[in-house]
Amino acid sequence: MQVEEAASPMQIFENLESEVRSYCRSFPTVFTRAKGYKLWNRDGDEYIDFFAGAGALNYGHNNPRLKEKLVEYIMEDGIAHSLDMATNAKEAFLKKFDEVILKPRNLEYKVMFPGPTGTNAVESALKLARKVTGRDKVISFTNAFHGMTIGSLSITGNAFKRKGAGIPLNNSYFMPFDNYVKGEDTTRYLERFLEDNGSGVDLPAAVILETVQGEGGINAASFEWLKKVEQICRRYNILLIVDDIQAGCGRTGTFFSFEPAGIEPDIVCLSKSIGGYGLPMAITLMKPELDVWEPGEHNGTFRGNNLAFVTATEALSYWENDSFSHEIQQKGEKITRHLKQIVEEFPQIKGEVRGRGLMQGIACGVDGLADKICEAAFQRGLIMETSGPDSEVAKLLPPLVIDEDGLERGLEILRESVAATVK
Numbered sequence: 001m002q003v004e005e006a007a008s009p010m011q012i013f014e015n016l017e018s019e020v021r022s023y024c025r026s027f028p029t030v031f032t033r034a035k036g037y038k039l040w041n042r043d044g045d046e047y048i049d050f051f052a053g054a055g056a057l058n059y060g061h062n063n064p065r066l067k068e069k070l071v072e073y074i075m076e077d078g079i080a081h082s083l084d085m086a087t088n089a090k091e092a093f094l095k096k097f098d099e100v101i102l103k104p105r106n107l108e109y110k111v112m113f114p115g116p117t118g119t120n121a122v123e124s125a126l127k128l129a130r131k132v133t134g135r136d137k138v139i140s141f142t143n144a145f146h147g148m149t150i151g152s153l154s155i156t157g158n159a160f161k162r163k164g165a166g167i168p169l170n171n172s173y174f175m176p177f178d179n180y181v182k183g184e185d186t187t188r189y190l191e192r193f194l195e196d197n198g199s200g201v202d203l204p205a206a207v208i209l210e211t212v213q214g215e216g217g218i219n220a221a222s223f224e225w226l227k228k229v230e231q232i233c234r235r236y237n238i239l240l241i242v243d244d245i246q247a248g249c250g251r252t253g254t255f256f257s258f259e260p261a262g263i264e265p266d267i268v269c270l271s272k273s274i275g276g277y278g279l280p281m282a283i284t285l286m287k288p289e290l291d292v293w294e295p296g297e298h299n300g301t302f303r304g305n306n307l308a309f310v311t312a313t314e315a316l317s318y319w320e321n322d323s324f325s326h327e328i329q330q331k332g333e334k335i336t337r338h339l340k341q342i343v344e345e346f347p348q349i350k351g352e353v354r355g356r357g358l359m360q361g362i363a364c365g366v367d368g369l370a371d372k373i374c375e376a377a378f379q380r381g382l383i384m385e386t387s388g389p390d391s392e393v394a395k396l397l398p399p400l401v402i403d404e405d406g407l408e409r410g411l412e413i414l415r416e417s418v419a420a421t422v423k
């Protein structure tokens, strides 16, 4: 009898989708449904999601509050696409963003809608900083990730991603991020290069940073380091840009990741979870005096994703008081405790716990181990990715709305996966 070979569930993707596909290689199954922190594949297998669309699903999959507003809006034939014309949905978002986020934090920013992706927000921030200052260079940091278009790649550290540009990446300098040189205050390098006329480093338009480096290894800058970088920027009249695309929207416990550091960036980039429902949306915030754009000088067809404005507006309801923030911080502490236990229980992994809030990870001191841990986790129904220049960090990015039960089950699967990997 001829045994028919079972077709791989990934066959269509392998045949038709470009080799550039990536996450479907780490999670080789076909997903059909999702709710909150759970995903299901075609066979009905359940997965706990500790990846949350790389931080685009902070409020969980198909969040019921957001879904209700979205469905209601669609059923009323609300405007879906509007270029950057004025719409009800955009007005409601701007108003609520000002009332719930900016005003209570004493922040004054103008809001720009670039194209709907993170790299769009970064490109617009770079353009603006260059236009405002008339300078061309931008300083970024080791292991930074700012996106995949040319401008963003030029300030991204990862060699593999940079090589993809195919052209020289110019007009940027890299400085050591916090802790890049163990035990040293790396802001002293930054300052020395700026003050010394012989350093070869021109006065830049801007310094851009992530407070917690999402792709570059969950490196969390200390608040003191962030403050010092801000002071240096002020002293040299350099604009400070915070790329809060992954660490923002509550990921580290406060709406903006820089709040507890007490810094006030000149420009802030948000995307990923700003739309709230996984719908594409990005904004670039700038201090009002920096808003020197000519009308249409930065443009884009998909700046008016009104479906995202509707869910973004509802998502901001989570920030009307402090309780959501406290909840995230408590969950973050629970994760830290569990990760520290894992690192202690399995000294063979030479692990180090990194990150803040619901953006944490275990950096493994053994080559290839983090990848194996994530693979083992997937086999046990937990979705996690790696981070860092050598994929050395097993990274946890659960939806912020995950409940205690989901969090504990996910952490237990992670522990089992580490145990199985080192066995």
Ligand SMILES: *Cc1c(COP(=O)(O)O)cnc(C)c1O
Pocket (backbone or CB within 6 Å): 116, 117, 118, 119, 120, 122, 145, 146, 147, 148, 210, 214, 215, 243, 244, 245, 246, 247, 271, 272
């Ligand atoms: C994801 C990310 C980007 C790029 O966003 P895209 O939507 O993928 O273009 C930029 N900066 C940071 C910190 C990110 O995490």
